[in-house]
Amino acid sequence: MSQDRRQPNTDHAHEDGAEYVTFRIAKQLFGIHVLKVQDVLNHCKTTRIPLAPPEIAGSLNLRGRIVTAIDVRLRLGLPMRNADETPMSIVVENEGELYSLMVDSVGEVLPLTNGSWERNPPTLDPRLREYSEGIYRLDGELLVVLDVNRLLDYGGLKAA
Amino acid sequence: MDELLSEFLTETNEGLGFLDVELVKLEQNPNDPEILSNIFRLVHTIKGTCGFLGLPRLESVAHAGENVLGRVRDGELVVTPGIVTTVLDCLDRIREILGVLEATEAEPEGDDSELIGRLDAICEQVDSGELAPADEPAEVEVEIEEPVAETVEDDKVVALETPVHETAAAEPAKPTKAAKVEPPVAEPAHADVAEHAAPEHAAKESAVANQSIRVNVELLENLMTMVSELVLTRNQLLQILRQQKETDFAAPLQRLNHVVSELQEGVMKTRMQPIGNAWAKLPRIVRDLSLELGKKVELVMNGADTELDRQVLELIKDPLTHMVRNSADHGLEDPAERRRSGKSDTGTITLNAYHEGGHIIIEIADDGRGLNIDKIKAKALSNGVTNEAEMAGMSDQQIMQFIFKAGFSTAEKVTSVSGRGVGMDVVRTNIERIGGTIELNSITGRGSKFTIKIPLTLAIVSALIVECAEERFAIPQLSVIELVRASSKSEHRIERIKDTPVLRLRNRLLPLVNLRELLGLDNGFEVSANDRRDGFIVVAQVGTYNFGIIVDRVFDTEEIVVKPVAPILRDIALFSGNTILxxxxxxxxLDPNGIAAATGEITVSDDRQVQKGARSRKEGEQVSLLVFRSGDTAPKAVPLALVARLEEVDLASVESSNGQQVVQYRGQLMPLVSMEEGRRLAAEGRQPVLVFADRDRHVGLAVDEIVDIVQDRLKIELTAERTGFIGSAVIAGKATDIVDTGFFLTKAYSDWFGAEGERMGDGNGKRILLVDDSPFFRNLMAPLLQAAGYEVTTVSDGSEALALCEAGEEFDAIVSDIEMPGIDGFELARQLRDNRWSSVPLVALTSHASPSHMARGREAGFTDYVAKFDRNALLTSLHDTLSDVRGAA
Structure with a gap:
């Protein structure tokens, strides 16, 4: 399946010139390695899943596959977005399951060089540090590389 | 061509290709037991199938090959290139014969004795190597002479291992030259056949291939994904079409619509097949087997139209065939033996397939001799699977599981049918590979039953689509019994006992579950209490527990493909999956089992959870109790199941008749009784009444206030000294008096139970032994049975019952609870079957009367299974079983 085609190598954080899909949550710029991203969706109707953790926004049908939507804001412990802001979604695959990560807005795809990469500053908000693979220094702002595996880690999610 | 034959050809050709590879692998890793058992199984399958199809030549070749492999597997032979070559020769011969078979549909004439001789010789080398004394080389020589010629050079290992044999082997090796003259004679013939077969073989292969092709399931899966996408697009187009009245696209879009629907259906169909397809060849196999074995066998197949995912079907096909074969061969006795054990000549093998709680269940049952525990024990010990000490601590059930171990067969003779210890381990491996489980139940002398449980993950089920708080949900149609529309105006309205909603449905109170509350869907959709009285109630059944699910709307039923939920959501027990409509x-x-469990009803226990059940049993059974107040302040309770309805009676309508207060109710007079002796009801106002019903008679128990319905365990802590009470128990944290309903019933109709007995007319002083650990049930049941004319003896557990048996007591029937401390119902049944009381009918009382539970009970030896509290069912059951016994006697 597509997963084989797109399954990225493990450590692309240090792969020079790797491309990242950028997105914003609460004005902060984030990035996910482009090979992890299956799709970018505008807001679409989701089916609510009762009794699920609050960050599970629901499930949706993406070309015949059921995708679980996760509101990254809530996952990161941020407040809910205002009702008038429509989120966008980035679809990623993790352990054979598709997840749609709801973010505030999706930006362009940026190639990033190793020279601008830094480890997480130890003072980073613990919740953010848990899901951050590192930081890239861009002109005028910083980009947080989101660790999708940890973000979707079942055990971690349960504990959270 | 015969379908069976063509299938055999396709499968065998496939198997042979695989074997070639595996044998080469084996040569490289001679010590890999896994490769070896794979090879052995394949050859065994080929041999077995040949036998059924009546292909003696193939069978004998495969049999000889299998013998060699058997020795290798048992460690008697070490794999050498020589052995592998010979086995490969054997495979080549099989392939040649198959080639001709495919072309002519008949086995070619030919002589395989040379090849078989060579194969046998390999086996005999072992035998003679172990046994042949040095002074008998001549005999060995004769045996080996011809065949060894080719193999012996390679077969150094055998020669080295058995120095005694060396001389024997060496001697025939000398005439090798002479022997080598011989093979040329054989080989041209061999080549002839091959040449002859080759062109036809190729032609035939394509012919068979044309009729059926094997498609990668992933391809189908992708295809289905594409079709789903197409369906979505089609739906969007249709949506657009609906908005535009006049358009040229209308006709082509309609056409597209139909084609897409058909395409979708077709693609779905490629994956689903009725299980009957896997059973199609069984009748013939059973017939042939019964001829071969001299047994009379009847094959009963139920649920052949149960649909299964194709892939799953493929994987269980062989295990099923194997198990049916095993049942016929090992399970069923020959007619003479059956007659001796008092059974009819014809043995029955029953296949059953059905959907149950998200699984497909396939049962293979026979009414034969059952498993021989002692033999299994002996075999397990000799195989070193376990030791005496471990064995001593095992239940029969655990011991039976040994038959699923590799190389385990208790058949005395190796027949062409079975008995090589290949089989049950393969069956289990195949089933576990698709995430299924296999269980075995067997009763000596009564037969065995295998239950295969396969997850429904890929299967299509029919589901009812409902809406609640603007969200749609699917409920598997199988657990839905009926739909009831409830509104405040109609006959069916949702009533509340405190906050617990209930529905009166055909003289019963049906507990209701509000889906909206259960799923926490209330946010933003707060509806007034009045509105909530309208809605639909989906009456669902889990085991014997019926309950209603309140939903807002009911749509259609739809065929859905169940998909598992994302791992993050798996611990939400209320959902069994999700699907795309x-x-x-x-x-x-929605998973009705989960809903029942979440709303307090105990989960239907699974056979595998017996251990767990034993633990929870100690904590007591959960019972639905209706709590009310009457007279003094102490709360009182009766089991909800005994209450037919809750009514409010207008006290002005209460009349007096024959010194008793009565009310006209449903065209009849219903006596009203009060908790307190002689208390008259007030003259006006409304009076809550618990209605107990029996056939067309009702009695109302006037109470002050209905408090609640609670789920709690019922443990009578204090035995009552007052009449009308059974005792006191702690319910919902308060001391509560448990009311003896029987007392009030007889108070209203002095002949309440007596009349019943006369009507049933079967008591006649028959002796009943009632075994139940709960004093509440003993107190409830004993008077009931006595009233029906039986003479009742009660004991509180299985060991007391057995003690009575030993003491020489006689009973006409035994009624026993299943869940008891110490010896439970199942164990009691088993023990009773082996002693003096073996012919006494045994009726089980249980609170979880799930089909699997019932089956287990029947197998343990219970004559019948009755849900607790179901008085009528118990009386009917006793009536029936006792008259059966009479009829039989």
Missing amino acids: GDGSVVMI
Whole structure:
């Protein structure tokens, strides 16, 4: 399946010139390695899943596959977005399951060089540090590389 | 061509290709037991199938090959290139014969004795190597002479291992030259056949291939994904079409619509097949087997139209065939033996397939001799699978599981049918590979039953689509009994006892579950209490527990493909999966088992959870109790199941008749009784009444206030000294008096139970032994049975019952609870079957009367299974079983 085609190598954080899909949550710029991203969706109707953790926004049908939507804001412990802001979604695959990560807005795809990469500053908000693979220094702002595996880690999610 | 034959050809050709590879692998890793058992199984399958199809030549070749492999597997032979070559020769011969078979549909004439001789010789080398004394080389020589010629050079290992044999082997090796002259004679013939077969073989292969092709399931899966996408697009187009009245696209879009629907259906169909397809060849196999074995066998197949995912079907096909074969061969006795044990000549093998709680269940049962525990024990010990000490601590059930171990067969003779210890381990491996489980139940002398449980993950089920708080959900149709529309105006309205909603349905109170509350869907949709009285009630059944689910709307039923939920959601027990509906939206599939469990009803216990059950049993059974107040302040309770209805009686309508207060109710007079002796009811106002019903008679128990319905365990802490009470128990944290309903019933109709008995007319002083650990049930049941004319003896557990048996007591029937401390119902049944009381009918009382539970009970030896509290069912059951016994006697 597509997963084989797109399954990225493990450590692309240090792969020079790797491309990242950028997105914003609460004005902060984030990035996910482009090979992890299956799709970018505008807001679409989701089916609510009762009794699920609050960050599970629901499930949706993406070309015949059921995708679980996760509101990254809530996952990161941020407040809910205002009702008038429509989120966008980035679809990623993790352990054979598709997840749609709801973010505030999706930006362009940026190639990033190793020279601008830094480890997480130890003072980073613990919740953010848990899901951050590192930081890239861009002109005028910083980009947080989101660790999708940890973000979707079942055990971690349960504990959270 | 015969379908069976063509299938055999396709499968065998495939198997042979695989074998070639595996044998080469084996040569490289001679010590890999896994490769070896794979090879052995394949050859065994080929041999077995040949036998059924009546292909003696193939069978004998395969049999000889299998013998060699058997020795290798048992460690008697070490794999050498020589052995592998010979086995490969054997495979080549099989392939040649198959080639001709495919072309002519008949086995070619030919002589395989040379090849078989060579194969046998390999085996005999072992035998003679172990046994042949040095002074008998001549004999060995004769045996080996011809065949060894080719193999012996390679077969150094055998020669080295058995120095005594060396001389024997060496001697025939000398005439090798002479022998080598011989093979040329054989080989041209061999080549002839090959040449002859080759062109036809190629032609035939394509012919068979044309009729059926094997498609990678992933390809089908992708295809289905594409079709789903197509369906979505089609739906969007249709949506647009609906908005535009006049357009040229209308006709082509309609056409597209139909084609897409058909395409979708077709693609779905490629994956689903009725299980009957896997059973199609069984009748013939059973017939042939019964001829071969001289047994009379009847094959009963139920649920052949149960649909299964194709892939799953493929994987269980062989195990099923194997198990049916095993049942016929090992399970069923020959007619003479059956007659001796008092059974009819014809043995029955029953196949059953059905959907149950998200699984497909396939049962293979026979009424034969059952497993021989002692033999299994002996075999397990000799195989070193376990030791005496471990064995001593095992239950029969655990010991039976040994038959699923590799190389385990208790058949005395190796027949062409079975008995090589290949089989049950393969069956289990195949089933576990698709995430299924296999269980075995067997009763000596009564037969065995295998239950295969396969997850429904890929299967299609019919589901009812409902809406609640603007969300849609699917409920598997199988657990839905009926739909009831409830509104405040109609006959069916949702009533509340405190906050617990209930529904009167055909003289019963049906507990209701509000889906909205259960799923926490209330946010933003707060509806007034009045509105909530309207809605639909989906009456669902889990085991014997019926309950209603309140939903807002009911849509259609739809065929859905159950997909597992994402791992993050797996611990939500209320959903068994999710699915995509025809319109492309995702819905969650509700799991009635989960709902029942979440609302307090005990989960239907599974056979495998016996241990667990034993633990929870100590904590007591959960019972629905209706709590009310009457007279003094102490709360009182009766089991909800005994209450037919809750009514409010207008006290002005209460009349007096024959010194008793009565009310006209449903065209009859219903006596009203009060908790307190002689208390008259007030003259006006409304009076809550618990109605107990029996056939067309009702009695009302006037109470002050209905408090609540609670789920709690019922443990009588204090035995009552007052009449009308059974005792006191702690319910919902308060001391509560448990009311003896029987007392009030007889108070209203002095002949309440007596009349019943006369009507049933079967008591006649028959002696009944009632075994139940709960004093509440003993107190409830004993008077009831006595009233029906039986003479009742009660004991509180299995060991007391057995003690009575030993003491020489006689009973006409035994009624026993299943869940008891110490010896439970199942164990009691088993023990009773082996002693003096073996012919006494045994009726089980249980609170979880799930089909699997019932089956287990029947197998343990219970004559019948009755849900607790179901008085009529118990009396009917006793009536029936006792008259059966009479009839039989």
